[in-house]
Amino acid sequence: MSADTVLPPLPGAPAGPSLPSVEELLEHAVAVSLPMTVRFRGTTRREALLLRGPAGWAEFSPFPEYGDEESSRWLAAAVEAGWQGWPEPVRDAVPVNATVPAVAAEDVERVLAKYGDGITAVKVKVAEHGPDGRLVAGSREEDLARVRRVRELLPQAALRVDANMGWTHEQAVDVLTELEDVGLEYAEQPVPGIEPLAAVRRELRERGVPTRIAADEAVRKEADPLAVAQADAADLIVVKVQPLGGVRRAAAIVEAAGLDAVVSSALDTSVGLAGSAALAAHLPRLPFACGLGTGALFSRDVCDPAWTPSGGMLPVPGVSAPEPDPALLEAVRADAASHDRWARRVHGAHAVLAAQH
């Protein structure tokens, strides 16, 4: 992939701040490791690097397996947060969904309890894959049972499922047809890619299943984040601040795509979640609850109070992140080896951005 395709120029996107040096980026950096109360994406800890620039705190937390090119967009988002600040909000709170990881049906109630009262929307993870990359045995029946348990506990809530590309075309059509009676608001990235997504969407329409299709990985992992909209492959797009290179760039992608958007977290700490709330608060249209309640899955976070929802609503920050609490930051500080690993990742991502400046 050429440097140009990492951050393709977008119509109407304002220029970002100039790129600070690696030394400046790392001057106040703290690596943290947050414990989680539920297994998510195969782990019970979330590592992140928190940076502090003249505009405020910033988060850099690409997942461990991500390389420099992909991580460079996450670093661009941190530069925006810490060295520029976010654009002004147009609303002062954001409705969010509760996120239910791929737990057993009997654990659904315990997970939902973490989000408190006032849940109006729930996203249920389905199609979980094991470390061998295969769909977990028995997952079809467990997925159906998990979704039906959420529906039983919350008869009025809007329900979505997220397969993270985990199904084949046949599996997606089968399970989504089976769940028609539950009334799903949308299914997020049931299969990988853009054309396969379009094909699932077409077949559901032909069968008369009204479930919408949302694109997530097809937006944030494809070279061109607008390709999914151009291919008419989805009814809506999921947008994330760090993978898309910042609040302004994500907002420009939503505008250029011309589709409704759901802002979702990358399992960020409170600092990153505030940035995602800033994007959700900045979008002119916000017709769906956002996937930004994931702070509730941490047993410790860096801010006091943590950036978590109450009554189904997430607060909106001003143009910068909340300050981490010094004692909490110490309590979750990662070891020196982890800090060094993060510093090397900043170097690698920085080199990719520097080649574009």
Ligand SMILES: O=C(O)CCC(=O)c1ccccc1C(=O)O
């Ligand atoms: O959207 C949500 O409800 C929570 C966020 C979430 O699911 C997520 C978190 C980390 C990485 C990927 C994803 C995803 O949407 O696929």
Ligand SMILES: [Mg+2]
């Ligand atoms: Mg998703």
